[in-house]
Amino acid sequence: MKFNTIKNLSKNIKGLSLLALVVITPFALADKPEKPEKPEKPEKHNITIGEIPAIEVHLNQDEIEDGKINVYDLIKQGQLIFDARFNYLDGRGRPASTGAGADRDPNGQHDFLRTSGPDSSACASCHSQPFSGGAGDFVANVFVLAQVLDPITFSVDPNFSNERNTLGMYGAGPIEMLAREMSDDLIAIRESTKQQAALTGQEESAQLITKGISFGSITILANGLIDPSNIEGVDWDLIIKPFPQKGAVVSLREFTNNAMNHHHGIQSVERFGEFTDPDQDGVVNELTVGDITAITVFQATLPVPTQKKPKNKKVKNAVKNGVNQFANIGCNECHQEELVLESRLFVEPNPFNPAGNLQQSEVDNLFTWDMTGKKGTGLEKFKQGAIVKAFTDLKRHNLCDQDFDFFCNEQLTQGSLLGYADANDFTMSAPARPTQQFLTRKLWDVANSGPYGHRGDLSSITEAIHFHGGQARVSRDNYFELDQYDQDSIIEFLKTLGVFEASNIKKR
Ligand code: HEC
Numbered sequence: 001m002k003f004n005t006i007k008n009l010s011k012n013i014k015g016l017s018l019l020a021l022v023v024i025t026p027f028a029l030a031d032k033p034e035k036p037e038k039p040e041k042p043e044k045h046n047i048t049i050g051e052i053p054a055i056e057v058h059l060n061q062d063e064i065e066d067g068k069i070n071v072y073d074l075i076k077q078g079q080l081i082f083d084a085r086f087n088y089l090d091g092r093g094r095p096a097s098t099g100a101g102a103d104r105d106p107n108g109q110h111d112f113l114r115t116s117g118p119d120s121s122a123c124a125s126c127h128s129q130p131f132s133g134g135a136g137d138f139v140a141n142v143f144v145l146a147q148v149l150d151p152i153t154f155s156v157d158p159n160f161s162n163e164r165n166t167l168g169m170y171g172a173g174p175i176e177m178l179a180r181e182m183s184d185d186l187i188a189i190r191e192s193t194k195q196q197a198a199l200t201g202q203e204e205s206a207q208l209i210t211k212g213i214s215f216g217s218i219t220i221l222a223n224g225l226i227d228p229s230n231i232e233g234v235d236w237d238l239i240i241k242p243f244p245q246k247g248a249v250v251s252l253r254e255f256t257n258n259a260m261n262h263h264h265g266i267q268s269v270e271r272f273g274e275f276t277d278p279d280q281d282g283v284v285n286e287l288t289v290g291d292i293t294a295i296t297v298f299q300a301t302l303p304v305p306t307q308k309k310p311k312n313k314k315v316k317n318a319v320k321n322g323v324n325q326f327a328n329i330g331c332n333e334c335h336q337e338e339l340v341l342e343s344r345l346f347v348e349p350n351p352f353n354p355a356g357n358l359q360q361s362e363v364d365n366l367f368t369w370d371m372t373g374k375k376g377t378g379l380e381k382f383k384q385g386a387i388v389k390a391f392t393d394l395k396r397h398n399l400c401d402q403d404f405d406f407f408c409n410e411q412l413t414q415g416s417l418l419g420y421a422d423a424n425d426f427t428m429s430a431p432a433r434p435t436q437q438f439l440t441r442k443l444w445d446v447a448n449s450g451p452y453g454h455r456g457d458l459s460s461i462t463e464a465i466h467f468h469g470g471q472a473r474v475s476r477d478n479y480f481e482l483d484q485y486d487q488d489s490i491i492e493f494l495k496t497l498g499v500f501e502a503s504n505i506k507k508r
């Protein structure tokens with residue numbers, strides 16, 4: 001009953017206000033001048049109905065260089081391209097080109113092919129964990145090098161490809177810049193050793209150390225030839241290629257030009273030329289130089305992964321203990337907790353870009369961006385530079401020995417140790433990059449980069465540690481000799497490292 005009364009009351013109140021409104025409105029209306037006619041809205045241009053390309057607007061590199069495009073609009077456009085589900089109007093598909101860009105017979109080719117590609121509609125189809133630009137599950141694996149033997153139909157046999165798991169690009173800008181600074185250091189060591197050898201007329205050697213990480217040593221003979229036999233974990237050109245797990249690609253831009261063609265059959269102007277149609281899909285200029293700058297800058301400016309601060313005291317203590325144990329047992333010999341960048345700027349394009357990618361000499365103004373700025377990547381400032389807490393040394397290692405060879409499953413070699421160097425500069429010919437070696441995996445996003453291992457076939461962090469043999473054997477054995485609490489502490493610590501914030505461009 002009581003309930004009913006209240007209901008009725010509210011009904012009455014509503015009725016009252018309605019009455020008041022009715023009473024008041026005629027007066028208000030009486031004073032109002034006649035409504036002017038609504039001006040006709042100008043018709044919006046470029047609105048097309050029906051099928052449209054995923055990317056309707058393409059960017060002009062000159063306008064980017066002239067600062068006419070606001071940096072956050074550039075990043076936004078980059079994300080649009082990264083997330084775009086390309087269709088045939090964009091030039092998706094590559095009947096007459098392999099995934100490596102070589103010519104092929106366009107007849108009878110597959111429009112989508114899970115092995116050698118085109119294998120998907122968007123970069124974000126694979127890179128989505130936990131947000132666009134991130135890592136991917138096993139189902140997003142790529143059959144690396146099948147794009148070279150393209151088309152590999154219906155075979156995922158290791159004779160035809162190296163199956164690899166999708167990595168995340170959060171923090172990729174600082175990683176690319178670290179690699180550049182380290183390469184500059186190593187090249188400077190080589191050049192000064194060369195000068196020394198020329199000066200003394202004798203063989204000279206030097207340790208290849210940059211940012212505290214040793215890449216072995218280099219010897220220059222009296223005749224100027226380089227003896228590369230003691231170079232470790234990097235190509236003989238001493239240019240650190242921080243992408244992907246093999247360490248074969250120097251820049252986000254180079255990777256993007258490769259991936260656009262490989263995964264989607266989208267051929268960029270800077271790789272395939274202007275007004276040319278090598279893939280014979282009837283579309284030219286599929287992505288402009290400006291478009292590639294945008295998607296590169298989008299990836300480079302993704303936030304750096306962070307460490308989540310646990311609230312629970314038990315967890316807090318375990319994480320604190322885990323940090324110490326991780327260092328005590330030698331995990332950080334490869335998974336370097338922090339590396340210092342001399343400069344805070346991300347600079348595009350990369351001076352080491354190979355041909356087929358925008359060169360520094362081709363631009364009037366380099367694109368520069370402070371990675372530690374207020375709307376930056378969240379990278380921590382340090383002196384004039386910054387600290388990168390990625391837990392890697394950007395060096396290749398072999399994790400296999402007699403007992404553990406899980407990480408040595410691959411059979412196809414990926415490029416040669418010569419890198420971009422001239423074969424005539426060395427005392428011997430360059431072998432292929434070793435199939436057993438991989439770059440120390442970045443651990444700063446390990447909380448949400450699973451499944452683990454280069455093939456993504458390990459479901460837990462513990463399994464990944466278990467298979468650390470070879471150069472990591474000592475620290476691996478140390479780990480399993482720890483008591484359960486200390487082991488759990490390391491896992492708990494690693495679980496705090498991840499991507500917890502999407503690229504929130506609106507906030508910037
Ligand atoms: C079919 C899934 C898939 C698609 C689509 C895809 N990627 Fe990837 N991406 C991967 C895998 C797998 C790797 C790791 C490859 C390896 O280690 O050899 C990777 C690695 C990368 C890396 C190197 C990251 C690092 O830290 O080393 C970059 C950069 C990248 N992708 C950019 C792109 C861009 C840009 C696109 C769209 C043009 C794209 N990817 C489309 C699966 C994919």
Ligand code: HEC
Nearest residue numbers: 331334397407438439440441452453454464471472475479
């Ligand atoms: C000799 C260098 C080295 C040492 C020491 C080392 N690691 Fe690694 N770690 C690597 C390399 C290289 C990989 C990539 C392996 C692969 O997938 O091929 C890796 C991968 C991992 C992964 C998998 C990450 C992922 O996303 O797939 C984890 C977890 C890991 N390491 C943890 C540890 C821990 C914990 C220790 C100490 C017990 C340790 N590592 C010691 C080089 C090392």
